[in-house]
Amino acid sequence: MKKHLKTLIFCVLLGALAFAGSMLLEASKTQQETATYLSNWEEEIAKALLLQKDDQLLKKLLAHVGRANVRLVREASAQTCLGAFEVPLTLYGLPATSLEFCQPVWGLARQAAVSPVFMGLLILALGLFSVFSRVASGIERQRERLAQKLALHEELSRVSRQVAHDIRSPLSALTMLAQLSHGPDEDSDRARLLSAAVGRIQAIADDLHERGKTSLAGETALNQLPQMAADLARELALLMPGQSLNIPVLSDSVAARSLPLRPEVWQRLLQNLLKNAFESQVQAGRFDPLELSIQVQGASVRISLRDRGLGIDRSLLPRLGAEGVTAHKKNGTGLGLAFVQRTLASVGGALEIRNRDQGAEVTLICPCLRSRSQVLSQGTA
Structure with a gap:
């Protein structure tokens, strides 16, 4: 009115x-x-x-x-x-x-x-x-959309903080159980799997709590990724026996680089890719080691993971990375790849997915951070 x-x-x-x-x-x-x-x-x-x-x-x-x-x-x-x-x-x-x-x-x-x-x-x-009416209506609609987005963001932040808070109590019980499971009579592989799972849940809870207040900003040394991927692959292999991962050896110049985002965020990114690749190979009845490669091209790093699984339907390739789109899971939600794509985009990176001769290859493209030691060494050359 x-x-x-x-x-x-x-x-x-x-x-x-x-x-x-x-x-x-x-x-x-x-x-x-x-x-x-x-x-x-x-x-x-x-x-x-x-x-x-x-x-x-x-x-x-x-x-x-x-x-x-x-x-x-x-x-x-x-x-x-x-x-x-x-x-x-x-x-x-x-x-x-x-x-x-x-x-x-x-x-x-x-x-x-x-x-x-x-x-x-x-x-x-x-x-x-x-003209004024159209402009005013456009501004009003834009203001309403912005208000809705801000309200949604605030609600999501509140929910993430609440979820992080609510899972801390059962998580404490799981942590105690994981510590007790390291006795001499317990299966060591199961104990390690339980400890690793509890550790990841703890990292996710902390990440949810922090994300409700801040961004995913942080820094991770590039030389951490191979060991991080190896640990995740060993844990997943306990659930999918026979699956493995070939780890690349980084040169000194590559290993000296740093990447944006905190280490626990990179752990979640790699876990999503490894889990999808292992599951694809299990469905295809293949036990070839996954191939992980890390290459620096200019100011960016390309982290590629190749499997020998079922491959991906060509009609799905352009849509992968959107929520609700999944390749091989009947009850999949697509949230994993959506998280990967959204997180990379937030730091100026990208997600590439393509079929190979056999299987598929997923590549994470992320800009590098120049470390202080690199800047000093280049300045004195």
Whole structure:
């Protein structure tokens, strides 16, 4: 209601300004026409007024001016007349007298209402109003969308903090159970798997708690990734026996690089890729080691993981990375790859997925951070 009221007020003001401008212009034209017309008869008018004391000639001439009814000020009511002006008269070439005229308000208003100037100004005002309305509506819609996004972000932050808080109690029990499972009579592989799983849950809980307040910003040394991937592969192999991973050896120049994002974030990224690759190979009945490669190209690093699994349907390739899109899981949600793609995009990176001769290859592209030691060594070279 308030929005429509503001629009109505704005429209009325525009119309009033246009009408006022038209009236001023019409008043100016009337003054010029009256002065020009009477100047052709000023000798006769002066004789009639001064010598014969007769104003009939003046009244007849005023009736033929053709614009708003011009009146002598002395004969017009002050409440109905405005825009007073004087017209000097001469007699025998000498100044004789001057007449003061004014214009009736209603006559001038009628003349202004039908003038081309008012029509043009009115059309212009309506056009400006239309443009302003569209712009204002667009700004209002954008403001509403922004408010909704901010509210959603705040709600998600609140939920993530609440989830992180709520799982701490059962997580403490799992942590104690993992510590007790390291006795001499317990299966060492199961104990390591339980400890690693509890550790990852703890990292996720901490990450959720921090993400509710801050971003994923941080730094991870590139030489941490091979060992991180190896540890994750060993844990997953306990659930999918026979699966393994070939770990690359990094050169000193590559290992010295650093990547954005905290180590626990990279752990989640790699875990998503390794789990998908192992599951694809299990479904295909393959036990070839996964191939992990890490290459630096310019200011970016490419982390590629290749499997010998089922490959990916070509129709799905462009859509992978969106929530709800998954390749081989009947009940999959696509949240894992969506998290990978969204996280990389937040630091200027990208996710590439393509089929190979057999299986698929997933590549994480991420910009490198220049370490202080690299900057110093390059500066002294």
